[in-house]
Amino acid sequence: MSTNNENAMQIGMVGLGKMGANMVKRLLAGGHHCIGYDVNSANVDAIIGAGADGVSSLTELAAKLPTPRIVWCMVPAGELTEATVKALGELLESGDVIIDGGNSFYKDDVRRSEALADKGIHYVDVGTSGGVWGVERGYCLMIGGPKATVDLLDPIFKTLAPGKGDIEPTPGRSSEPSTVEQGYAHCGPAGSGHFVKMIHNGIEYGMMMAYAEGFDIMRNANSKNLPENLRYDLNLTDIAEVWRRGSVVSSWLLDLTAGALVEDPDLAGYSGYVEDSGEGRWTVQAAIDEAVPAHVLTAALYARFRSRQQNTFSDKMISAMRKKFGGHIEKKLS
Numbered sequence: 001m002s003t004n005n006e007n008a009m010q011i012g013m014v015g016l017g018k019m020g021a022n023m024v025k026r027l028l029a030g031g032h033h034c035i036g037y038d039v040n041s042a043n044v045d046a047i048i049g050a051g052a053d054g055v056s057s058l059t060e061l062a063a064k065l066p067t068p069r070i071v072w073c074m075v076p077a078g079e080l081t082e083a084t085v086k087a088l089g090e091l092l093e094s095g096d097v098i099i100d101g102g103n104s105f106y107k108d109d110v111r112r113s114e115a116l117a118d119k120g121i122h123y124v125d126v127g128t129s130g131g132v133w134g135v136e137r138g139y140c141l142m143i144g145g146p147k148a149t150v151d152l153l154d155p156i157f158k159t160l161a162p163g164k165g166d167i168e169p170t171p172g173r174s175s176e177p178s179t180v181e182q183g184y185a186h187c188g189p190a191g192s193g194h195f196v197k198m199i200h201n202g203i204e205y206g207m208m209m210a211y212a213e214g215f216d217i218m219r220n221a222n223s224k225n226l227p228e229n230l231r232y233d234l235n236l237t238d239i240a241e242v243w244r245r246g247s248v249v250s251s252w253l254l255d256l257t258a259g260a261l262v263e264d265p266d267l268a269g270y271s272g273y274v275e276d277s278g279e280g281r282w283t284v285q286a287a288i289d290e291a292v293p294a295h296v297l298t299a300a301l302y303a304r305f306r307s308r309q310q311n312t313f314s315d316k317m318i319s320a321m322r323k324k325f326g327g328h329i330e331k332k333l334s
């Protein structure tokens with residue numbers, strides 16, 4: 001990525017955890033200027049060490065940014081994002097932009113966007129996929145908000161996204177160049193970015209569950225309850241590896257699974273207590289609102305609830321995948 005970016009922008013980043021700090025690093029590498037803020041001053045020091053500026057309050061951030069101010073919030077969804085957006089709404093002015101890049105509930109975006117519009121502040125919701133690997137691979141971005149603001153932010157999205165890489169456009173697509181081939185899409189008005197990310201994560205639950213169940217069945221194929229001539233001692237690590245090569249079920253989640261199995265074939269280091277951050281529940285709720293049957297996604301959500309009562313190998317596998325793509329550390333059973 002070039003550091004000579006003629007479209008370089010100044011961005012404030014609020015929240016310098018594993019996602020926010022990595023995004024700052026990718027933006028810096030892309031030639032942008034970043035000013036970071038986090039409640040934890042050690043996180044601010046770390047990004048200063050990486051070449052960004054740091055501040056010790058939102059007020060200082062608002063004072064340091066040139067207008068129109070662009071502030072990207074990368075704090076945990078829910079109360080923290082709500083409080084951060086509210087505080088920024090009081091500090092920023094007409095023409096400024098707040099971007100929520102967390103996993104917020106899309107209806108919260110619609111409400112926030114409308115409230116901030118009264119003050120002339122533009123609000124953009126961005127579903128951000130790529131986890132802890134995004135700093136190198138880039139982040140797939142699903143964007144909601146007013147087109148003019150999304151266009152203004154294009155250099156930022158372009159830098160954060162993976163870029164075209166070696167993935168050819170799907171045959172038959174229009175030859176008109178589009179940002180989707182770069183890994184970022186303007187999905188529609190307020191909330192649409194997080195709506196699409198919510199469904200993305202709902203699908204993620206279902207895919208993870210499908211792998212986890214399949215591997216658990218193979219792991220138990222040597223059960224003493226089976227006829228002796230139908231028992232198989234399968235090497236799951238090798239099967240994950242071979243499926244990565246040309247099979248219909250190859251995917252990045254499978255790559256991560258293969259990595260987890262190489263490190264720990266029994267996944268003994270995982271309890272299998274699988275958390276959820278909300279998107280799966282909201283996906284099921286959206287399916288109910290639209291009367292769309294969503295058997296797999298609903299079952300995958302319920303399996304996570306069940307995992308908190310009794311852990312199977314498949315639960316451990318989902319924990320392993322979440323750790324791999326998102327750096328999520330599972331809660332230990334008491």
Ligand SMILES: O=C(CO)[C@H](O)[C@H](O)COP(=O)(O)O
Binds near residue numbers: 275
């Ligand atoms: O957005 C993500 C991946 O795409 C995050 O890692 C998210 O936390 C995963 O969802 P959950 O915590 O519910 O498993």
